[in-house]
Amino acid sequence: MSKEITSRASDYSQWYNDLVIKGSLADYSAVRGCMVIKPYGYALWENMRDVLDRMFKETGHQNAYFPLFVPKSLFEAEEKNAEGFAKECAVVTHYRLKSDPDHKGKLIVDPEARLEEELVVRPTSEAIIWNTYKGWIQSYRDLPLLINQWANVVRWEMRTRLFLRTAEFLWQEGHTAHATSQEAQQETLQMLKVYATFVEEYMALPVIRGVKSESERFAGAVDTYCIEALMQDGKALQAGTSHFLGQNFAKAFDVKFSDRDNKLDYVWATSWGVSTRLIGALVMAHSDDEGLVLPPRIAPLQVVIIPIYKGAEKKDLLDARARDLASRLKTAGVRVKFDDNDNARPGWKFAEYELKGVPLRLAMGLRDLENNTAELARRDTREKTNVSMEGLVERIVQLLEEIQQNMFNKALIFRDEHISRADTWSDFERLLDEKTGFISAHWDGTAQTEEAIKEKTKATIRCIPLDNVPEQGACILTGKPSSQRVLFARAY
RNA sequence: CGGGAUGUAGCGCAGCCCGGUAGCGCACUUCGUUCGGGACGAAGGGGUCGCAAGUUCGAAUCUUGUCAUCCCGACCA
Structure with missing residues (x-):
């Protein structure tokens, strides 16, 4: 009738778009790559946000808000991070418009109003936050500093999809500072656990906790942990990340503290985030050809x-x-x-x-x-x-x-049925194409092999599961020795 | 950012090739009958044809540019 939905079997991508649009979660907007989140979709986000916010506060975090703009000089301070995001940054160069002398009623950018220093629209807030933390932290008594912010960020994506990848999106980003490496690593894992609990218990979506390979790691992090979920079409989706940043940002922004012995040291950092992308995961994991299927705990209407x-x-x-x-x-x-x-x-x-x-x-x-x-x-x-x-x-x-x-169990069965072990390259390719989902296979640990596998199959290493059991084996592609299996999948 | 497609009423579409001032279905308004899986009848309202230039006596229709969306690719924590 008037709201016919494309079936999953005939066109999975179109099915997803139909659900988002016809289910009144979001609309396209007049801005390329940006969407309007409609009241029903926003109510869903609010429910997710409220639960997460409570969980953050229960683990000792406070909310704050930092600026949308980051001076370019601050942005580039942590080199790896800056390089990682450089290609997708929106940049503010001017601060004024004026009437176009040649076209009545039109406006042009006033060439007189160029900013002395360009402002980067945050793709993430580490730079501005660490620049601020420098002034907040002097002594071990100021630590740990546990802060979260709910914000929008902008990443100028070439190809966008509603909720899954848009130029602007909503998220939360936690940024913490600690006196010891160990404490920061505990924080990183604690927040990963919070995410896993939230996604599994509220979104009814089972996730695999793991650590990213070097090439998938957050730019500027020492370790990136993630939760990975599986969608109905057998593709994986990263549902949340938590980073152990070591002292990288503390060094880049010169954030030092005096310990009990009055010795100066750089602080240890973490950052972690989940975004409105979770809504995309929710839609793709549970819904059917009749429309959305929302888990009761976060459904706007039960x-x-x-x-x-x-x-x-x-x-x-x-x-x-x-x-x-x-x-x-x-x-x-x-x-x-x-x-x-x-x-x-x-x-x-x-x-x-x-x-x-x-x-x-x-x-x-x-x-x-x-x-x-x-x-x-x-x-x-x-x-x-x-x-x-x-x-x-x-x-x-x-x-x-x-x-x-029931929704969780159904998703769990589907997920577990779609984790396959591959021990030969032909099995690997066949499973990836025919069965889809996660493929557990040995990998020689090099970025080159990872890249080669990606080129051949479009599959990437989603993570090295945290509960992995060590196992001697041979790399699926090169045959070189490997000490453990990792999870491959085609991903969103 | 490359290739392909699309843009006409809130939604889905026809009209465009062959230029002559816009139509259909659903939705909407009013009235009546209805109501256990997307009701029916009657009477109405609503569109500068994505936007901007150009060609023309005249443009939804032809030309150019531009914006947005979709699909494929490249790119992407």
Whole structure:
């Protein structure tokens, strides 16, 4: 009908775009590569943000806000980091427009108003933050410094996709300073764990925790840890990263502290972030050909109640019962909507809320009024059951949890079925093409081999899993000795 | 950034080749009948045809430029 969705089988990319646009998560904008996040999509982000923000605060972090602009001289201070981002930086060069003398009503950049020093629009905030930390840290008593910021960043991407890769996106970036290397490394792993917990328990998406190979490492980091998730098309998606920065930024920005013995040393740093890209992961991991499927814990709307009536007959009774149920659900902490919009037929509403991924739908008609029942439909399994109004609130609360669990289990089974071991190159290529997903294989540890594999297959090393067991073997490509398997996949 | 495609009412499209002042379906408004899986009838409203130049008596239609989106590639923590 009016909101037909492309099926996953016919065109996975188009299916994804259809869900994002027709599910009202986002819209294209007049700016290349930038999207508008619509209220429904933003509500989803707000729910994710609120949970994460609570988790950050529980682990001792405070929020702050740093500027959007970074003077170029600061930006280039940490060389590796600067080089890594240089190609995708937006740069502010002027601070004024003026009327175009040749075209009435048009504006031109005022050539007189060139900035003495160009400003880089932050692709990430290490530079401006470490420049600031220099003034905040003198002694070990100022450490650890545990700060997070919710912000937008800009990376001038050549090819963009809604939520997955846009020129501007929303994220949080944690930036911490510590007195010892060990403490900073603990922080790095702690935040990785926070991310894994959030993604698994709230987004119902199983992740693999691991460490990146050198070529996939964050520019300026000593170690980059990540959580990797698997999408329904068998491609991997990096869902979050946490970096141990060593003393790289402290040295670049001269951030020293006096220890207990009054000896000066550079501080140890971490940074970590997740972005609106998580919404893309959520969509691609759980949804089906009917639309979005959202996990109850972060769904903007958990239950929708749809009345079914004939004329005005007993409509008041029906409304009263629905409103009463809605109010009791709200009291129980459930995000519920009673959709008594008279413009749409029930069938239309059913399809609409399925498209939007609302976990539970409750239909109540005159029959139900007589029988003291309602029709309950699950979005995840598309099961419909007739239920009694007795104890319905408790049943719904319990069912929402069940849906959350079911979604995670389903994704977990899919993910585990898509981790394959390959011991020969032909198996490696075949599994990658035919089975897709993660391929666990030996690698000789060199960037050259990694690059060669990428060129041949488009697969990259997603991570070296943290729970890896050492195992002697031969590199899948070169046959050179290897001490452990790593996970390869084609990725977003 | 290279190759291909698209842009006409909120959405989906026709009209363009062959220039003559814009149409269809859905949605929207009003009224009535309806309502357990995307209702039906009647009467209405809504578009400087992505934007800008140019050709022409006249441009949605032809030419050039530009912007955005999609697909493929290159690129990408």
